[in-house]
Amino acid sequence: MRDLYSKLMHLVFRFRGAHPLLSFVLNRLVSMIVILFILGFAVFALMELAPGDIVDRYVQNQMLAMAEGGGDGKGTNGLFSEEQIAARKAELGLDKPFYVQYMHWLKQVFVDQDLGRSMISRAPILFLIKTRLINSILLNMISLLMLTVISFALGIYFSSKVGTRTDLAATFIALFLHSFPGLLLLILLQLFAAVSGLFPVTAYPGFPFGENPGRFVFSYMHHITLPLIGAFLGGIGGTMRMIRATMLDQLGQPYITALRARGISEGRVYFAHAFRNTLNPYITSSANLLAGLFSGSLILEIIFSYPGIGRLMYEAVLQEDIYLVLTNLMFTSFLVLFGMVLADILLAVVDPRIRYSNK
């Protein structure tokens, strides 16, 4: 037994020595699975701690509705009996301890390969997520791309103007935007749209893609302009300041002075050397940026009525639709963790110091 263990460990160490980056990635993937497992467990435990469950919530609301004396006044509605409530809970598995429910969910997802159905509507969760995910990814990717390109350009430009009035003004504006409440910014933008009539007050065209694809694309771009500006203005301050600060830090390094002393052109100093080194902290932070964009777009989705995944998640949490919440949460957590792994790989690609190699 001991021999087997030592052989196994020997193999592991040999593999790590031969393929350091691959071993690192595998390591991160394994830890990602463990973290996701614990996270799911914690979510179930937390939902258990919250008072009541989906059936209680529904029955309570129904009791209040009943007290109104029969909705539209055309018919009476009965009430749930205690036996019916117990039967409903049993049907949804809510009468079992939370860890049993969690195991049941895991078996359903990984063994049966079925994300399950929403507790309330019995709608397939895959359908619910699928219909909204593409919208969220589209908006967030455009937003991330725009934010990255513009904030890099501005960060680098203003780092070359350090100490000037332009730089002072840019720093002030960046700080102002960074500290401006995102919610207020979105509401102001929506009011601007309503008053000026230049933009729609919702962020999604009023007709589906299938109706008229060409018109949809133009309409979509028109509809997301303001929310994009909102997301951009909300994010630009922080990112631009980070790029500018890192650039300044790099430009003050002795190797830059050495490069300049050798007569290397200023453009090459900026883009081939200093800029490349600013990527390191940006990539590390952009892993969180992706997840942040998903969770941060919730307010945008509600105010601008954008059909994204944040709205779905929000409603599911309010209604304690636990399977839907869990699937959603797992997806977002997976994005964060996957983003981090991706960031580590990218770092290794751009930064020769981080190659996880002993060679």
Place this chain on the structure above:
Amino acid sequence: MNLKILKFIPIVLTILLITLFSCSKSEEMTLEEAQIRKAENQQGLLAGTIRKPGGVEEFAIGQSGGTWYTTVTKDPKTFNLIAADSDQSASDILGGLLPGYLADYDPYKKEWLPETASFEIVVHEEEDSLDVIFTLRDDLYWSFYNSDKKVKIGADDVVFWYNEIDGNADLQLPSYNGQFLTMPDGSDARVTIEKLDDRTLSFHFPRIVANPILSCNMTYGPRFIYEPALRELGSEGIKDILTIDTDVTTLPSGGARFLTEYTPGVRLVYERNPDYWETDEEGQKIPYIEKSIAKIIPDLNTSFLLFKNGETDSYGIRAEDLEELVNTEDPDYTIYDGGAIMGADFISFNQNASGLSEHILGWFTNKEFRQAMSSLTNRERMVKQIYRGLGEPALHHYAAANPFYDESISNVYTYNPEKALELLKSIGMNQDDQGIMRDSEGIAVEFDIVTNSDNNLRIDSANIFSDECSKVGIKVNVRPLDFQKLVEMLTSTYDWQAILLSFGSNYWPTGGSNVWPSAGNLHLWNPLQDEPATSWEARVDTLYNEGSFTPDEEKAKVIWDEFQALLLEELPLFYLVHSEGFLAVRNKWDNVYYDTLGGLDSSRLFLKEAE
């Protein structure tokens, strides 16, 4: 450096000067002047609205056409009628695809009218039982979008739905329990259904009830889909059909419209069902509107902006939006003042011994204390300050639509601090030298009032109540809480003192079966009593029971009059304010009648240009 600072001096001076000059010397308004100004403002607001209630004039004959744009706040969660019972948004959406109820209650005439069936009530006095015989219309069909296929609806459909869907114990629908009546010996007996012929069916009531139509009125779904599914998949599997990913164009409609498109999170599109049975007085099919598009907009502010931008055709106006809509120049919409809404918030005091200290329980179980609290409730002030004068004090127990609503039976404990002091004195409560109200044992009268934290209007009402109580030395602490926490307090922990909430309206005398009888699980001041705790609750139980089984209207009126009067005398809860309901509709639509009693009948709307 100093020079740099000097540069800022002119800027600072300019700001100071602007601030000083902006201060005016005019005196502040007195309270009376402010109230006059407010009343003028309110009249100005109302002058910008019109009253055009339903039930007065006949609808004009219209022409079909046009697209009606509206908003809904939520996505439907299912297209299955069985699962829809847990989701209001789905039942609202699917309701339009159903043929309608068997009968229709007209709140203006206060009588039952035929809807998809005519009816006859046969009373068997000697057997103490009755039958309600419904004869279905001959032109009821399930039809399909873009198809000539039609499925006729007959008595079998109603019988199937009553017995095997609503009456299926395994499906655990709340309507199941509604099929049972309490017999004189306390046992439960089911109202049964029988098919008499292809279009006629009869409900057999095991005892005579006061309002049999209400007890058996129902609507029904497509049997040809649900029956095979039930046989094949069982009561569990049937809930998994027609989920949200179903192609909506395959959904049959027996109602006014087809659902022709659902884009998650974006919109729902409906088109007129030409086979729908309802017609206008000249035999033309209604609704006149050809197509309806409901955008899914979760945020009410966004809905408001969409209406202002002309993107939707109607908007249920919130109090805060009214002024802006009224003051818009040359609007292309009209604001309809629907009058006072039927529901109202109330204040109630806990009388359940399990969650209260002895002295507080002593105060709250005292009728005079509750009457004094009602006398300290300044409803007029709430109307003025919270609803900007657009509302009226809620003094009746029954809603105006209730067949036994009686204008003369009202809460007499209206705002009167002197009367309140007298009532408190009669139970040994007096103010001390510092003005603090103390009970007969010298304990200062102080309690908490809870309400839901997401409703500013309720918090404002609680604050006004608290302020009025403080004037006579009673300290009322306003505690806003999460709504679900409130429900939990009412239904399981019972550890609240006073509460400010709303249950909607008492539309039917037998409505609120879980509130008014002492055994009710939402008899909120002391729920689930094995035996009535007080003599007046015992009397309320008796009256509720007698009234429910007294079909003779004159006799029933005597019972329900006493029922209302007793609740308005004992005041286990007292109502505050009926706010006014407003609706804005674009001027291009004709046949718009709106009031809070009947709402807006959109099936009669037609485009003016089409005239």
